[in-house]
Amino acid sequence: MKIDISKKLPRDFYLNDTLTVVRKLLGKIFVRKTDKTILAAKIVETEAYIGAVDESAHSFNGETKRNSVMFREGGRLYVYFTYGMYYCANVVTEKKGTGNAVLFRAMEPLEGADLFALNRFGKTELSEKEKINLLNGPAKICMAFGIDKEKNGVDLLGDEIFILDAPPVKKNEIAVSERIGISKSKELPWRFYIADSKFISRR
């Protein structure tokens, strides 16, 4: 797969309404470039977190040291540490000060399978089940891409981590549900995924 920088999503994409961005991100290509390697995957599952009304959003009680990136202008990566051992990655949305973001929950590997495999399982020969499990959870994505707190706040309009445009997923191919793994504001139907993808997280 060729990486065409001209297709990088522009700032305006991220400044749209969060519930628009959370759907439009489905099908887009998340990319991390390092010196010699390119990692790329198709986004197949996302969740919206909207600070003003969402008790489960990290930003709900206002800005803190941990969540400060959520309050910056849309288009940056918000990476947080949780459960003592995992990182999860979001993209910040909307204008500065709003405290909104979209969590990446699952992706389909496109480029860099060997490095994904090494980062996740310490080997390159994977079973079919392991191949499916490479990126099908928010912390798995960070493990596979090598994303940790060093990447918190990185601008997705830069050259290391960015998202490429791709044809939109048809509305009737997008499924909606309640979000996973939260205890507050559970009723909000803000999880979106490509209905027929094998690579979504479960539970």
Next chain:
DNA sequence: ATCAAGATTACCT
């Protein structure tokens, strides 16, 4: 200063 909870995962029966 102390403490409980957590946007999870892997492994168990």
Next chain:
DNA sequence: GGTAATCTTGATA
């Protein structure tokens, strides 16, 4: 389906 692992953060005192 159940739970241990593991530790930072934010809230409360």
